[in-house]
Amino acid sequence: xxxxxxSGEPHNxxxxxxxxxxxxxxxxxxxIAASYLAAATAAKADAVVTQxxxxxxLNLAAQYDLTVVVPVYNEQESLPSLFSALQQxxxxxxxxxxxxxxxxxxxxxxxxxxxxxxxxxEHFYYISLERxxxxxxxxxxxxxxxxxxxxxxxxxxxxxxxxxxxLLWQKHExxxxxxxxxxxxxxxxxxxxxxxxxxxxxxxxxxDGFSDNNCPLKIMRTSLAQSxxxxxxxxxxxxxxxxxxxxxxxxxxxxxxxxxxGTSKFNFFNRAFAGAYDLLAFVWMRRRYIAPVVTANNxxxxxxxRID
Numbered sequence: 636x637x638x639x640x641x642s643g644e645p646h647n648x649x650x651x652x653x654x655x656x657x658x659x660x661x662x663x664x665x666x667i668a669a670s671y672l673a674a675a676t677a678a679k680a681d682a683v684v685t686q687x688x689x690x691x692x693l694n695l696a697a698q699y700d701l702t703v704v705v706p707v708y709n710e711q712e713s714l715p716s717l718f719s720a721l722q723q724x725x726x727x728x729x730x731x732x733x734x735x736x737x738x739x740x741x742x743x744x745x746x747x748x749x750x751x752x753x754x755x756x757e758h759f760y761y762i763s764l765e766r767x768x769x770x771x772x773x774x775x776x777x778x779x780x781x782x783x784x785x786x787x788x789x790x791x792x793x794x795x796x797x798x799x800x801x802l803l804w805q806k807h808e809x810x811x812x813x814x815x816x817x818x819x820x821x822x823x824x825x826x827x828x829x830x831x832x833x834x835x836x837x838x839x840x841x842x843d844g845f846s847d848n849n850c851p852l853k854i855m856r857t858s859l860a861q862s863x864x865x866x867x868x869x870x871x872x873x874x875x876x877x878x879x880x881x882x883x884x885x886x887x888x889x890x891x892x893x894x895x896x897g898t899s900k901f902n903f904f905n906r907a908f909a910g911a912y913d914l915l916a917f918v919w920m921r922r923r924y925i926a927p928v929v930t931a932n933n934x935x936x937x938x939x940x941r942i943d
Contacts, residue, residue, distance in 0.1 A: 704777030
């Protein structure tokens with residue numbers, strides 16, 4: 636396995652998220668907690684990673700700055716165009732970048748196409764999960780397999796442009812999480828309305844101040860990515876989770892285009908109902924989030940260190 640992968644299983648920064656727990660009655664919290672944790676446990680990305688040793692790992696000595704995680708679920712129609720775009724970007728990128736495809740239990744030829752790509756092109760690596768874990772699960776698996784200083788992600792549908800990682804990278808010294816915001820969305824009017832409404836509701840609760848949390852183009856410090864409490868659906872709250880740890884979030888406008896191949900894995904139901912459920916779960920988790928601060932010790936730990 637490559638030495639940069641472990642062998643283990645937009646606007647100014649916003650203020651830290653404020654408590655909005657009063658919107659949920661205490662009697663409801665326990666029910667939300669129990670049902671959410673049951674679902675989250677089942678969907679956690681501690682999934683078994685299967686390996687294919689038929690092709691030797693490439694570019695073992697490479698030292699990368701950024702690992703771009705690419706979650707893949709039944710994207711056989713999109714993958715050829717995606718791989719071509721990623722290859723072209725890797726050749727002209729200002730940073731040393733590699734791509735980690737995470738096959739999230741695909742039932743089509745996605746895994747076969749991924750294996751062909753990594754066998755013949757450098758800078759491409761992959762892991763395949765035992766079963767489908769969802770977008771958050773695939774991201775979590777990818778983040779925890781990376782050892783580069785920074786990680787990022789892009790959707791396999793190629794509705795965002797790999798070249799726009801350059802825009803994010805220009806800001807990487809200014810924050811811990813750098814988020815893309817789709818300046819002009821090329822989606823159906825119904826999807827735009829759903830997304831706009833969902834973002835308004837989410838922002839009213841989380842107070843993270845971001846208008847496009849679900850833009851699939853982000854980079855963050857690997858240490859941050861691996862410390863975030865990522866349960867099912869928490870990919871919707873990366874800025875809020877980052878602010879919860881008192882880290883800095885920066886956002887910048889990026890381009891967007893229509894989906895050219897395949898179909899979206901999200902629909903009205905999982906945008907509206909699942910999103911609302913995840914929002915309640917986030918509020919529950921935020922109320923119980925513990926971040927002790929070390930003020931004195933004889934262990935050599937930096938004083939006033941916050942433990943997230």
